[in-house]
Amino acid sequence: MLKNMPRTLIEQTINQIGQKVQVAGWINSKRDHGQMVFIDLRDKSGILQIVAGKNQAQDLREEDVVCVQGQIKNRPPQMENPDIQTGKIELEAEKITVLSKAATLPFALKDVPSLSLPVLLDFRPLTLRSERVKAILTIQEVVIDSFRQTMKRLGFFEFQAPAIVPTATEGGAEVFKIDYYGHNAYLAQSPQMYKQIMVGAFERVFTVTKAYRAEPSYTTRHLSEYVSLDAEMGFIDSWEDLMAVCEIVIRDMWSALEQKCPKELSLFGVTLPILSNNPLPKIKMRQAQEIIFQRTGRDNRNEPDLTPEDEKEICLWSKENYHSDIIFITHYPRSKRPFYTQEDPSDPQYTLSFDILCAGLEITTGGQRINDYQRLLQNIKEWGNTPNDFRFYLQAFQYGMPPEGGFAFGAERLVKQILQLENLREANAFPRDMGRIDNRLNG
Amino acid sequence: MLKNMPRTLIEQTINQIGQKVQVAGWINSKRDHGQMVFIDLRDKSGILQIVAGKNQAQDLREEDVVCVQGQIKNRPPQMENPDIQTGKIELEAEKITVLSKAATLPFALKDVPSLSLPVLLDFRPLTLRSERVKAILTIQEVVIDSFRQTMKRLGFFEFQAPAIVPTATEGGAEVFKIDYYGHNAYLAQSPQMYKQIMVGAFERVFTVTKAYRAEPSYTTRHLSEYVSLDAEMGFIDSWEDLMAVCEIVIRDMWSALEQKCPKELSLFGVTLPILSNNPLPKIKMRQAQEIIFQRTGRDNRNEPDLTPEDEKEICLWSKENYHSDIIFITHYPRSKRPFYTQEDPSDPQYTLSFDILCAGLEITTGGQRINDYQRLLQNIKEWGNTPNDFRFYLQAFQYGMPPEGGFAFGAERLVKQILQLENLREANAFPRDMGRIDNRLNG
Numbered sequence: 001m002l003k004n005m006p007r008t009l010i011e012q013t014i015n016q017i018g019q020k021v022q023v024a025g026w027i028n029s030k031r032d033h034g035q036m037v038f039i040d041l042r043d044k045s046g047i048l049q050i051v052a053g054k055n056q057a058q059d060l061r062e063e064d065v066v067c068v069q070g071q072i073k074n075r076p077p078q079m080e081n082p083d084i085q086t087g088k089i090e091l092e093a094e095k096i097t098v099l100s101k102a103a104t105l106p107f108a109l110k111d112v113p114s115l116s117l118p119v120l121l122d123f124r125p126l127t128l129r130s131e132r133v134k135a136i137l138t139i140q141e142v143v144i145d146s147f148r149q150t151m152k153r154l155g156f157f158e159f160q161a162p163a164i165v166p167t168a169t170e171g172g173a174e175v176f177k178i179d180y181y182g183h184n185a186y187l188a189q190s191p192q193m194y195k196q197i198m199v200g201a202f203e204r205v206f207t208v209t210k211a212y213r214a215e216p217s218y219t220t221r222h223l224s225e226y227v228s229l230d231a232e233m234g235f236i237d238s239w240e241d242l243m244a245v246c247e248i249v250i251r252d253m254w255s256a257l258e259q260k261c262p263k264e265l266s267l268f269g270v271t272l273p274i275l276s277n278n279p280l281p282k283i284k285m286r287q288a289q290e291i292i293f294q295r296t297g298r299d300n301r302n303e304p305d306l307t308p309e310d311e312k313e314i315c316l317w318s319k320e321n322y323h324s325d326i327i328f329i330t331h332y333p334r335s336k337r338p339f340y341t342q343e344d345p346s347d348p349q350y351t352l353s354f355d356i357l358c359a360g361l362e363i364t365t366g367g368q369r370i371n372d373y374q375r376l377l378q379n380i381k382e383w384g385n386t387p388n389d390f391r392f393y394l395q396a397f398q399y400g401m402p403p404e405g406g407f408a409f410g411a412e413r414l415v416k417q418i419l420q421l422e423n424l425r426e427a428n429a430f431p432r433d434m435g436r437i438d439n440r441l442n443g
Numbered sequence: 444m445l446k447n448m449p450r451t452l453i454e455q456t457i458n459q460i461g462q463k464v465q466v467a468g469w470i471n472s473k474r475d476h477g478q479m480v481f482i483d484l485r486d487k488s489g490i491l492q493i494v495a496g497k498n499q500a501q502d503l504r505e506e507d508v509v510c511v512q513g514q515i516k517n518r519p520p521q522m523e524n525p526d527i528q529t530g531k532i533e534l535e536a537e538k539i540t541v542l543s544k545a546a547t548l549p550f551a552l553k554d555v556p557s558l559s560l561p562v563l564l565d566f567r568p569l570t571l572r573s574e575r576v577k578a579i580l581t582i583q584e585v586v587i588d589s590f591r592q593t594m595k596r597l598g599f600f601e602f603q604a605p606a607i608v609p610t611a612t613e614g615g616a617e618v619f620k621i622d623y624y625g626h627n628a629y630l631a632q633s634p635q636m637y638k639q640i641m642v643g644a645f646e647r648v649f650t651v652t653k654a655y656r657a658e659p660s661y662t663t664r665h666l667s668e669y670v671s672l673d674a675e676m677g678f679i680d681s682w683e684d685l686m687a688v689c690e691i692v693i694r695d696m697w698s699a700l701e702q703k704c705p706k707e708l709s710l711f712g713v714t715l716p717i718l719s720n721n722p723l724p725k726i727k728m729r730q731a732q733e734i735i736f737q738r739t740g741r742d743n744r745n746e747p748d749l750t751p752e753d754e755k756e757i758c759l760w761s762k763e764n765y766h767s768d769i770i771f772i773t774h775y776p777r778s779k780r781p782f783y784t785q786e787d788p789s790d791p792q793y794t795l796s797f798d799i800l801c802a803g804l805e806i807t808t809g810g811q812r813i814n815d816y817q818r819l820l821q822n823i824k825e826w827g828n829t830p831n832d833f834r835f836y837l838q839a840f841q842y843g844m845p846p847e848g849g850f851a852f853g854a855e856r857l858v859k860q861i862l863q864l865e866n867l868r869e870a871n872a873f874p875r876d877m878g879r880i881d882n883r884l885n886g
Contacts, residue, residue: 027843044645099845125836128640128644141601145601158587159872160587163653177621178630179619179621180657181659200569214623214624224607397543398546400543437623438609438835440610440835
């Protein structure tokens with residue numbers, strides 16, 4: 001196709017006025033004006049208007065992939081389109097070569113924002129091409145990349161956590177079982193054990209990995225497979241070090257999004273959730289419940305956790321009182337945290353743990369871990385687990401482990417909150433849930 | 444522990460002569476000299492000699508985690524150790540605080556290089572702390588990071604491929620079955636289908652992801668879960684574009700390793716596999732077999748693939764004739780490649796596909812794909828598959844797909860070949876195989 005001249009990306013054509021170029025991409029739309037046909041050609045960098053003769057364009061339709069040679073010209077002033085980057089120019093087609101024909105579309109790509117979720121996902125290979133879906137995944141890429149950059153800057157070592165694990169005993173959410181050469185194995189609910197083990201070797205580690213949750217429920221906030229941004233940090237002075245690092249992660253991420261994604265944010269008509277210029281607010285879970293009771297009369301003061309409604313309410317309170325959509329909730333009860341969570345020495349029913357809520361949704365969980373082998377062993381038993389199932393993990397603590405702790409951000413939850421999506425499924429390229437693996441299960 | 448003064452990393456202490464510092468880490472070794480005790484303290488940045496009084500150090504043993512306050516001093520000249528970065532200094536301990544006690548070690552960390560593989564892996568949380576294992580994982584980190592940096596520089600978009608897939612029909616290696624809410628699902632053998640789908644939206648994409656192979660065999664070259672460095676590229680002129688990108692990936696990676704890992708490479712006493720200054724050599728598989736026949740008398744000229752011995756032999760030939768440990772083998776037979784592989788128009792029994800061999804081992808597979816919907820559909824049938832199982836994937840081609848192709852590097856195989864490890868298992872932090880998930884299965 002492109003042998004005789006190099007391909008020019010559409011965003012570069014604005015610097016090529018008067019020149020002959022070759023562009024290639026998908027036919028985004030086509031407008032027939034008698035002997036003249038106007039085509040909007042789309043490549044990954046943008047959209048360019050092609051002017052073609054009727055004969056050149058008569059068989060073309062949306063999503064055909066074509067290669068066009070011709071000259072870049074200024075548009076007549078009255079024909080300029082200020083909404084697109086190339087709005088002042090157009091390409092006068094000399095030759096159009098079809099690289100791949102498209103079948104008739106089931107819907108126009110511009111209608112993707114109004115599709116129902118099942119249609120959006122059943123036709124994912126097609127809907128991925130829409131501006132909306134590409135914007136979401138671009139935000140996801142920047143969120144993950146920004147996490148990685150911050151971690152590296154702070155001296156964290158990146159490792160690859162395994163997904164296949166031998167025991168289903170971390171507790172909490174349900175796990176997927178694998179037939180592993182005739183044995184039972186499971187998909188990791190998180191890289192928790194492994195990142196803690198790695199602290200014993202590298203002190204500060206992180207991993208971008210999949211976490212799997214076999215929760216048999218449909219919510220707008222859960223996926224069966226999601227991207228977890230996990231970090232663990234040894235030689236901490238206190239668990240407050242962990243919150244400080246989380247705050248740096250978030251501030252860096254917001255800067256990266258502002259710099260790299262203004263177009264994507266404006267497409268969704270959103271601004272980033274507000275970050276206070278002061279340190280982010282931190283309150284204990286029990287205080288949060290008290291505040292919610294005062295504000296709403298809803299008395300969850302003896303509940304072991306915040307409800308989704310509580311999370312929304314306390315974020316509103318944070319915004320009103322601290323000008324921050326993001327707030328740390330600390331000191332969750334011991335009974336609601338995993339066996340490895342450090343108790344608060346001044347109030348042992350609670351833990352040195354925290355969640356971060358962003359505009360009403362939990363996006364992060366973290367806390368200090370027990371680094372004393374005997375204490376950990378005792379907790380494993382107290383939580384009803386078998387120490388032998390944890391002997392691999394326990395080794396790390398048996399042979400000397402510094403004070404440590406960590407946290408995990410849910411990548412899709414961050415994207416959901418940043419773009420104010422209604423459903424987490426939109427924030428994953430190929431979401432899996434109870435009823436869906438691509439277009440399977442129900443079908 | 445560190446409240447009263449900040450922690451100094453050991454590598455920084457060489458700039459702190461005469462100053463009071465606080466360091467923290469693991470006791471790497473301890474030598475008793477009567478009233479004086481010498482401790483080698485290890486943190487992630489290096490090793491520092493601590494001089495302590497007998498009383499301060501009597502209860503300490505290897506792998507205890509301690510925090511030490513004291514003054515950095517020059518060593519007496521005759522006591523300098525040129526082998527370590529901090530060999531001219533030592534820390535005179537004023538206060539030693541134990542942060543975590545270690546149990547008696549089953550072996551000394553310095554003996555890790557001589558451990559058998561099962562012991563090395565059964566005690567992974569401990570052996571990870573050895574210089575050898577940390578070096579291997581550091582090389583892995585640089586290999587993966589370098590791949591990512593090159594891909595980004597070349598305009599590839601990073602996406603997150605799913606691991607849970609609905610069908611086990613890509614063929615080739617066996618797959619792991621998952622109980623998915625009462626349905627059957629599988630672990631992805633590769634992100635192949637998804638990266639191709641993504642090309643329809645982003646043109647050039649890559650993913651760093653896990654691939655799963657349920658091969659019921661023990662070899663030194665296979666893992667059940669490995670890290671795949673996958674890329675896919677649309678709007679190619681020809682499949683040679685793919686080989687050109689692979690060559691850039693490798694050259695960048697070698698530069699990154701030379702710059703960032705001289706210590707790790709020299710620990711293993713290796714130099715990087717030789718890259719020719721000329722373009723890397725490329726020969727057809729049939730030619731390779733002919734050369735092997737000429738050199739060894741081994742007649743595999745009608746075999747559909749190279750054997751492991753063939754791969755070693757042709758790399759020797761490449762080194763002798765092209766001064767390159769790395770060689771492209773091209774034109775594998777159609778019957779040995781997946782249904783989506785483009786045939787060579789000039790010889791349709793062969794394909795526009797390639798492997799890259801590095802010092803005797805395949806590290807990459809790639810090729811041009813069929814982007815024509817009808818042709819793809821026909822091949823799916825011809826390979827004995829059910830088109831309906833591929834309807835999600837086929838959508839991408841149904842609605843217009845440019846000429847495209849891609850490749851995948853095996854991260855652990857790269858690390859194995861770079862460090863000349865005997866067994867691939869060493870190149871993964873937590874390797875899984877038929878007999879092992881951590882220290883499970885046989886136990």
